[in-house]
Amino acid sequence: QVQLVESGGGLVQAGGSLRLSCAASGRSFSTYGMGWFRQAPGKEREFVATLTWSDGSTYYADYAESVKGRFTISRDNAKKKVDLQMNSLKPEDTAVYYCAAGTPSRSIATIPSEYDYWGQGTQVTVSS
Numbered sequence: 001q002v003q004l005v006e007s008g009g010g011l012v013q014a015g016g017s018l019r020l021s022c023a024a025s026g027r028s029f030s031t032y033g034m035g036w037f038r039q040a041p042g043k044e045r046e047f048v049a050t051l052t053w054s055d056g057s058t059y060y061a062d063y064a065e066s067v068k069g070r071f072t073i074s075r076d077n078a079k080k081k082v083d084l085q086m087n088s089l090k091p092e093d094t095a096v097y098y099c100a101a102g103t104p105s106r107s108i109a110t111i112p113s114e115y116d117y118w119g120q121g122t123q124v125t126v127s128s
Contacts, residue, residue, distance in 0.1 A: 002026040002117040004099045009122030012089055016126070020084040022099030022119055030077040033104055036084045037112055038095035038124075045098070047110035049073040049084060060106050067093075089126045096121040 008020040020036070033052035039045040046064065051073050053059045061073050070089075075082040082099060102115035 002029070002032065002101045004101060004117055004119035006097065006099050006119040006122040009097060009124045011125045011127065014089060014091055014126055014128050016089050017085070017087045018089065018124060020086065020097055020099075020122060020124070022082045022084075024080040024082070024101065029080045029101075031103070032101040032117075033109055033115075034073075034075055034082040035100045035102070035109060035115060036073060036082075036097060037100060038093075038097045039121075040095040043095075045112050047112070048097070050109040051075055051082065052104060052106045052109045054106060062106065062109065064110075086124070089124075091126045091128045094124060094126050096123050 003025045005023045035050035036048040037045050038048050049063045051059045051061050070087050072085040098121045099119040100115035101117040104114035108114050
């Protein structure tokens with residue numbers, strides 16, 4: 001069982017930055033793949049970034065094309081947290097951002113249903 005709590009959302013002007021954090025509780029955090037997803041009003045939840053691991057030794061970071069080069073996902077297993085650094089924010093980045101934990105393989109880590117645990121979400125609003 002894993003519980004996730006996001007923080008760090010808020011209102012920012014276009015071009016600004018925010019850093020989201022997801023604190024996890026529970027066992028074996030390091031063995032979980034972690035993902036960030038977002039959902040804008042009237043839209044489906046979409047993949048943003050994920051850190052999955054392969055062979056039990058290497059984490060792989062993958063990003064949605066829309067955020068590549070602007071967002072960076074990172075994790076600290078000792079502190080049981082995963083962060084999402086968001087730079088050069090755009091109004092279209094406005095959404096509720098969710099942290100997720102699961103054990104998907106890298107090839108399917110972009111699919112929300114492959115994750116077992118979700119946080120409550122944190123609102124990010126980017127004004128133009």
